[in-house]
Amino acid sequence: MTSIITNNAATVALATLRSINNDLNTTNDRVSTGKKINGAADGAAYWNISTTLTSDNGALGAVKDAINLDLSSVKTSSTGIDQVLNALQTIKEALVSAKSSSTDRASYQKDIAAALSDIESASNSAVVNDSNWLSVDSSAAGYNAEKSLLANFSRNDGVVSVGTADLDTGAFTLYDAKTSGTSTGSSSTIDKAVTLVATTASTDADLTVTVATAAGSLKGFMDTEYTLSGTIDGATVTETLSISDIDISELTGSKADLAKIDSYMKLIDATMAGIRSGAVALGTTETRLESQQSFAQSLIDINTSSIGSLIDADMEEESTKLKALQTQQQLAVQSLSIANSSTSNIMTLFR
Structure with missing residues (x-):
């Protein structure tokens, strides 16, 4: 069933995109600072x-x-x-x-x-x-x-x-x-x-x-x-x-x-x-x-x-993760676009 009120596919795609963006921001911080622990919120004990x-x-x-x-x-x-x-x-x-x-x-x-x-x-x-x-x-x-x-x-x-x-x-x-x-x-x-x-x-x-x-x-x-x-x-x-x-x-x-x-x-x-x-x-x-x-x-x-062993980021790992997250972000945007386009198909039924 397709609903013009609730688009479950778009909701799931949007949630996935948000999660990927959060991970991407975290990875970007680690790559730019060289640290995996930048504050108490990143790991209170290690910090x-x-x-x-x-x-x-x-x-x-x-x-x-x-x-x-x-x-x-x-x-x-x-x-x-x-x-x-x-x-x-x-x-x-x-x-x-x-x-x-x-x-x-x-x-x-x-x-x-x-x-x-x-x-x-x-x-x-x-x-x-x-x-x-x-x-x-x-x-x-x-x-x-x-x-x-x-x-x-x-x-x-x-x-x-x-x-x-x-x-x-x-x-x-x-x-x-x-x-x-x-x-x-x-x-x-x-x-x-x-x-x-x-x-x-x-x-x-x-x-x-x-x-x-x-x-x-x-x-x-x-x-x-x-x-x-x-x-x-x-x-x-x-x-x-x-x-x-x-x-x-x-x-x-x-x-x-x-x-x-x-x-x-x-x-x-x-x-x-x-x-x-x-x-x-x-x-x-x-x-x-x-x-x-x-x-x-x-x-x-x-x-x-x-x-260094406690807070330094593994730059090889983070750079690889950054590339993967950027790819996932692009795919998530595509998924959201596809999910949003499904509702536009409904309009053809009213022509």
């Missing part, structure tokens, strides 16, 4: 997981950037310390040569002065992001030798946390501009250096080395003041100086002056040992930060891959 992973990737990227900045500070300080140790070695060698009875100590003092200038220059230049760990002012507001370096990011049971690596820069500080008060930095390394250079004055050629300042106000390796004292050939010898004050240009071949040179050598040797000991922490921190930086990048790559 929720992917947005969480995307957020974590953003945090991991920030962690990576922060680690890179801290790593730059660590590497800069390490480079500065390497230069300082080389300059101290130059001073040590000059002092050894100055022990000779027929040497020109004024010439060796020029080498020492140049090396001391290099040390100061390297310390002052070790700056990253307005921060210098080798040349400091521990009396400045907010100063803290204990640096908390961003190291990692983690999510456990839905709780986000950021891990840090602590570094005591006081263990390798070279200069401290503070004029009074006590330092908030570490004095353990300098105490160790003082212990190394201290002697017992068992012979008349030895000078006892002690720290000239109170233990609580110790400064950097290069500006901590030491007191050399002893009795040489019945005469009392006392001198207060820092490594930066060493000057052998006026020294003679007397026992007292040669004892001073010996003490300078001990100070330099102990200072190098103390700085190397402090630099170990830098090296360990550098290795840890590089490892964490690499791990953070690995996590980003894993998350990116996971996100």
